[in-house]
Amino acid sequence: MDVIQNLKSGPPAEAPDPVELKGVHKRHGHGLSGLHALHDIDLTLAQGEMVAICGPSGSGKTSLLNIIGMLDTASEGSVIVARLLVSRMSDQARADLRNEMIGFVFQSYSLIPVMTAHENVLLPLMLRGHLDAAALEQAEQRAAELLSRLGLATQMRHYPVRLDASQSQRVAIARALVAHPRLVVADEPTSRLDNGCVRLVMDLFARYQYEHGTAFVLSTRDQRQFSRVNRTLQLSEGRLSAAPSKTRRRPLRVQL
Numbered sequence: 729m730d731v732i733q734n735l736k737s738g739p740p741a742e743a744p745d746p747v748e749l750k751g752v753h754k755r756h757g758h759g760l761s762g763l764h765a766l767h768d769i770d771l772t773l774a775q776g777e778m779v780a781i782c783g784p785s786g787s788g789k790t791s792l793l794n795i796i797g798m799l800d801t802a803s804e805g806s807v808i809v810a811r812l813l814v815s816r817m818s819d820q821a822r823a824d825l826r827n828e829m830i831g832f833v834f835q836s837y838s839l840i841p842v843m844t845a846h847e848n849v850l851l852p853l854m855l856r857g858h859l860d861a862a863a864l865e866q867a868e869q870r871a872a873e874l875l876s877r878l879g880l881a882t883q884m885r886h887y888p889v890r891l892d893a894s895q896s897q898r899v900a901i902a903r904a905l906v907a908h909p910r911l912v913v914a915d916e917p918t919s920r921l922d923n924g925c926v927r928l929v930m931d932l933f934a935r936y937q938y939e940h941g942t943a944f945v946l947s948t949r950d951q952r953q954f955s956r957v958n959r960t961l962q963l964s965e966g967r968l969s970a971a972p973s974k975t976r977r978r979p980l981r982v983q984l
């Protein structure tokens with residue numbers, strides 16, 4: 729696909745639900761010593777929807793996100809991403825689809841130490857293939873704009889070693905958004921942010937929902953996010969249920 733076109737394009741007008749899980753179980757390890765981390769999970773995420781998965785440490789949040797993001801496979805049940813049954817895909821096809829449609833925010837940020845903040849954010853666009861000069865300039869601008877929006881204009885040329893936890897987390901968030909993914913999978917994305925930064929991030933997420941139809945699945949223990957998501961689900965010992973008291977249908981407010 730033409731890169732400039734690719735940089736500009738949003739999701740197709742009638743995009744299918746990005747993710748559908750049915751009867752998913754996850755067992756880590758084998759046999760009796762294996763740990764049954766997820767039990768019979770049913771979950772459909774609609775295009776443009778933001779879902780928070782909350783639950784205590786060890787309840788299975790990361791295991792679930794890894795399956796949704798195709799970083800790990802289910803032990804049982806079906807995982808459908810972009811209408812494709814993940815278990816039938818080759819490793820390469822899974823990697824390509826992941827690269828094409830999903831942005832990740834990892835709990836430990838996973839920034840590349842030998843790259844500046846700006847280069848880290850550019851990475852997903854560079855991985856999509858050769859950029860000609862015009863596309864590269866556009867990509868660099870987009871990465872810089874995202875970092876500025878997240879309050880990191882003066883840290884763009886810093887290497888990760890010079891960033892504190894809040895700055896590193898915001899770089900990881902910019903990197904997840906830069907390629908306008910259809911789906912963002914974010915593991916505790918605001919755990920290291922103060923209230924002002926949480927607002928910046930949630931406003932930016934809402935903007936992506938509206939402008940690009942991006943769907944978000946966030947694992948969180950952060951109460952500050954609950955009023956900004958469309959749906960909150962509770963994971964408890966690997967079992968998923970609705971958390972109705974925390975559910976809101978639409979993000980409250982978008983600051984453009």
Ligand SMILES: Nc1ncnc2c1ncn2[C@@H]1O[C@H](COP(=O)(O)OP(=O)(O)OP(=O)(O)O)[C@@H](O)[C@H]1O
Nearest residue numbers: 756757763765783784785786787788789790791792
């Ligand atoms: N690779 C693995 N091998 C064995 N057990 C694992 C593995 N990954 C996770 N587990 C176990 O599965 C259960 C769920 O872990 P998971 O990391 O998904 O929970 P979590 O809710 O994300 O926890 P936290 O909030 O602390 O990250 C835990 O008991 C954990 O020890």
